[in-house]
Amino acid sequence: MGDSELLVFVGNMTFVDTDVFQLWLEGKAVIEASNVRYKSGKFAKVRMQHIVSDIEDNYRNFMAIEKYLRNPPSLSNQVMFQIPQRTQEYLIQEYYSLNSSVAREILGKKLSSRHRKDLDEVSEKTDVTLKSCRRQYDNFKRVFKTVEDMQGSMVKNITENFLLSKELAKKYAAIVFFANNRFETGKKRLAFVTFDDFVYCADKMINNWTVGSANSSAKEDLDADFDRDFLRDLRELKILGEKDCSEQHRSFVRNTLKGKVSETVISQVHAEFRNLTKAIINIGSNMIHSKDLRDFFLDVVEKIIEPCKQDGWSAKDMAAFLNAYNNNCKHLECFGRQPKLQMVQERYMDTLTSCILKMFHN
DSSP states (O other), rough: OOTTOOEEEEEEEEOHHHHHHHHHHHTTTHHHHHHHHTTHHHHHHHHTHHHHHHHHHHHHHHHHHHHHTSSSGGTOOOOOOOOHHHHHHHHHHHTTOHHHHHHHHHHOOOOOOOTTTTTHHHHHHTTTTTTHHHHHHHHHHHHHHHTTTOBBOOOHHHHHOOOOHHHHHHHHHHHHHHHHHHHOSGGGTTTOHHHHHHHHHHHHHHHHBHHHHHHHTOOOOBSSOOOOHHHHHHHGGGGGGGGHHHHHHHHHHHHBBBBBBBBBHHHHHHHHHHHHHHHHHHHHHHHGSSSHHHHHHHIIIIIIIIHHHTTTOOHHHHHHHHHHHHTTTOHHHHHHTOOHHHHHHHHHEEEEEHHHHHHTTO
16 A cells, blocks of 8 residues: 555445454553554555544544444444444453553442542543443443342343353352442452452352342342341351360361361461451451441451461361361361351351452462
């Protein structure tokens, strides 16, 4: 292509330049995007004014298509743009894609207009353009408002209403779950916990601790709400802290750990067993209270992860201890008389263990 000639194609099929679409999603202005295109070397022989004109045309199309992307099912029903099905899927997935750093900053906050005004701070901290931050925030809020009161699986509701992949829907489900329950995520102690760590834990909680996980036929089957009966039952785990039960439990755990961890760790388990049990019990039994529920991750880090790391435990040591702790509960005399309590304990410990180990590796 020479300096003075351009190839022009006319048709009724909308062509989406994916490179330009990414620049638009990143929030780059026309001139910024044009400079990126020019410096890429692919258009070195094309005049800058032609590149700018092409970017402007693409941006106009994207802004016109955006209203359909805000309601993804409408994209296939509109007649203004003839877009192939595969391209539609690409546009939707990319429009709702999220930056983990931005999502981490927003996670747990109330999705309100006041917090939207603070996005300039998020933009500065994450080095993501304000326009991109706003798009992601508005997407979070839109998904939240759509599915927060729906019955059934939150991931399923998100995939059906926004046509997102299951993997991406899980991330939005975590955002809805955290916004609904207002978990504390911003404390310095939690700075090392990544967005993906929180998504993993949210998925475990949704599948094991919510109303829907307990009774899929419940009228109020909401993945965003904790099973209050389960939270009340967790208070019965205080029996693990009673002297006879605790001593028997410690003996079982120590015997199970022999040959799996060092003698130093076994000695530490013996010395700190009551403190660890107290932390495990209190975190669970206090979840019935909104303030303690919000501090769940903070408590797990402060009362379990940090003390064990300070004692020099590895992730392998932590996993061995938690598995021994959990698996030996069913052998305790105090549990043998209460099969329901054993079910509550397993439901609680399976998810707690998963969350601890996910965060412990960092």
